[in-house]
């Protein structure tokens with residue numbers, strides 16, 4: 380049985396009679412990095428706030444580490460760390476002072492965790508430099524360190540890579556991978572910067588106007604994006620035999636709707652069409668498919684480019 384860290388069922392949030400989240404049912408498995416993708420206003424932060432217990436849902440259920448009910452949820456939320464919207468930094472304090480401040484107000488006694496976290500997020504050499512003078516990437520990493528103070532098993536990060544330069548993205552990516560690998564941490568991270576998110580996530584949840592449009596893992600995503608000839612026909616079994624016996628390929632996949640994705644012969648699609656036709660198979664669909672990740676997401680949300 381899969382070990383779910385967070386499970387929601389039909390989660391709905393209504394503001395001013397508008398559903399900003401509608402029947403959101405998702406399950407996060409332990410040790411994975413989930414990218415939550417959606418346009419501005421899609422409901423990403425609202426979902427994260429509800430998961431973190433900062434906002435109550437209008438309807439629906441949440442299960443955290445297998446527990447539900449408000450009292451149990453509150454206890455389980457100690458196992459969760461979050462940075463939602465902006466890191467809550469005190470600008471005139473150093474990185475260490477910021478961590479001390481947050482550690483004390485959260486009642487965490489272990490002082491050694493401060494230097495451990497500064498080391499982990501690559502800020503141990505920042506000395507007397509005040510947070511207000513940090514680069515955006517340093518601020519985000521300090522925000523993540525604050526979120527890690529309680530040694531969480533689930534980390535929720537709202538747009539931690541937006542606006543970072545490529546080096547900043549790499550630093551955050553390395554940090555998240557390390558947390559995932561070394562601590563088996565589950566991470567939920569939102570962004571609308573898809574190429575950057577792709578560098579980080581292992582699974583994706585696509586949300587549009589408060590509705591989950593798709594959940595997909597990295598392998599499935601790559602499969603969807605890999606270029607292929609999509610073939611629909613009246614005799615799929617015979618088509619498979621023609622591919623195997625006459626075209627000598629087993630590099631294809633039969634889809635649930637009986638269409639076939641052929642990953643070979645992309646440079647010679649006429650030969651494939653002719654061979655199928657010569658075997659008396661009626662072709663109902665024949666096209667090249669496969670795309671960039673960004674276009675895949677756009678197609679899932681219905682063609683709107685402003686992701």
Ligand SMILES: Nc1ncnc2c1ncn2[C@@H]1O[C@H](COP(=O)(O)OP(=O)(O)OP(=O)(O)O)[C@@H](O)[C@H]1O
Pocket residue numbers: 394395399417418419420421422423424425426
């Ligand atoms: N407290 C609130 N009161 C009323 N409406 C709200 C409130 N919080 C969020 N909303 C609305 O809910 C919708 C979803 O907002 P949310 O911040 O969750 O989206 P988002 O996907 O995180 O967007 P962004 O990428 O811009 O941060 C938006 O239309 C927003 O205006």
